[in-house]
Amino acid sequence: xxxxxxxxxxxxxxxxQVLSVSTDSQFTHKIWQEEELSKMVDGGVPxxxxxxxxxxxxxxxxxxxxxxxxxxxxxxxxxxxxxxxxMEVLTPPVGRNVSELIRQVQAFKHVxxxxxxxxSGWTPGKTTxxxxxxxxxxxxxxxxxxxx
Amino acid sequence: xxxxxxxxxxxxxxxxxVDGAFKQVALSDYKDQWVTLCFYPGDFTFV
Numbered sequence: 001x002x003x004x005x006x007x008x009x010x011x012x013x014x015x016x017q018v019l020s021v022s023t024d025s026q027f028t029h030k031i032w033q034e035e036e037l038s039k040m041v042d043g044g045v046p047x048x049x050x051x052x053x054x055x056x057x058x059x060x061x062x063x064x065x066x067x068x069x070x071x072x073x074x075x076x077x078x079x080x081x082x083x084x085x086x087m088e089v090l091t092p093p094v095g096r097n098v099s100e101l102i103r104q105v106q107a108f109k110h111v112x113x114x115x116x117x118x119x120s121g122w123t124p125g126k127t128t129x130x131x132x133x134x135x136x137x138x139x140x141x142x143x144x145x146x147x148x
Numbered sequence: 149x150x151x152x153x154x155x156x157x158x159x160x161x162x163x164x165x166v167d168g169a170f171k172q173v174a175l176s177d178y179k180d181q182w183v184t185l186c187f188y189p190g191d192f193t194f195v
């Protein structure tokens with residue numbers, strides 16, 4: 001979670017609220033913040049740390065592991081209408097790539113604001129496409145895989 | 149309801165640790181904003 005915390009300013013600038021969730025209690029979150037996270041990130045993690053004891057929230061999001069009694073690594077991007085736009089679920093040993101989270105938020109915001117679509121590997125400033133009858137069968141004229 | 153892309157995010161309410169205080173946080177508190185919800189296996193794990 002500290003990897004998200006160090007890029008929090010970038011997420012905040014994009015208007016993204018971060019909520020972290022685990023099956024630990026809010027009391028454990030407090031001690032983790034004080035004993036460890038605050039030593040990895042200045043001031044500790046700046047976002048709410050939610051307690052999902054019993055795994056009810058994790059079950060609703062399909063990330064609760066009943067045998068282990070934990071929420072596995074799941075990341076969801078939710079738009080201002082409350083619609084899930086993206087999800088990524090990983091087993092515990094592999095951490096997330098926060099840069100990819102930021103890229104996806106930038107892409108979803110761009111799509112929402114412009115109605116354009118973003119091809120594979122898009123980052124801000126790169127070519128976007130305007131879907132419509134004229135584009136059918138003609139994507140190759142505007143976009144090639146080496147632009148990804 | 150199970151979470152799926154393109155579908156409404158299931159609402160929830162949870163106890164939370166926020167800025168040195170204990171609070172109740174609901175997903176619906178963040179209506180009209182972009183939200184990233186990050187689940188992780190547990191405090192004090194390594195990655």
